[in-house]
Amino acid sequence: MAITVVIMAISSTMLASSFKLRTREYQRSAATADAQRALNILSREIANAGYGLSTNGIVTGGDSGPTSIRIRSDLDLSGATNGSGEDVKYVFISDANGSFIVRLDLQPSQTTGLVANRIDGLALYYYDRRVTYTIGNCGAGSCNITNVLNSAGTAQAEVTPDNAKYIVLSLRVTLPAVGTPGTAGYQPASATQLVSTVTLRNANLQTY
Secondary structure, three states: HHHHHHHHHHHHHHHHHHHHHHHHHHHHHHHHHHHHHHHHHHHHHHHOOOOOOOOEEEEOOOOOOOEEEEOOOOOOOOOOOOOOOHHHEEEEEOOOOOEEEEEEEOOOOOOEEEEEEOOOOEEEEOOOOOOOOEEEOOOOOOOEEEEEEOOOOOOOOOOOOOOOOOEEEEEEEOOOOOOOOOOOOOOOOOEEEEEEEEEEEOOOOOOO
């Protein structure tokens, strides 16, 4: 009976550990899929900014920056950007309710939609030329890109959003630790970074 009890205890521990691992992997897959979907949506719509315009389509004046971007396009070629989907702003919000990305369709009247609610960080970088960079710096609550270089191999600084031709989007997904260190099924905290480089539609214009 003693041997049976020991075997059952070991089996129970292994089963609990297995359940914890499966739950954690499900959470990781779901969060990563949500982040990838958000990245695809942002990349596609930002790339189309400036359609029908002679600018890059990015609105400044505080609307576009490290964690938000407002873009305009003349989708119906009416000469105005006051139609649905023609004046859009993406914003990363982190508050007591959680962290998420919302899409604001500002014309003809503002409507708000949730893009992703499993995102723990969003960073936008604005450049006037193509760049290469290093990813994976997901510490200290951010997922930055580092070692940003231009085609000449020298360090490339950012430009103001209205002068940008290329935008780098970086999303962070974090998973908290599960269990206690040293116990069966313990999973340490982890962070995943997803990055996309977007070429703006009017990037080849000589001037904006």
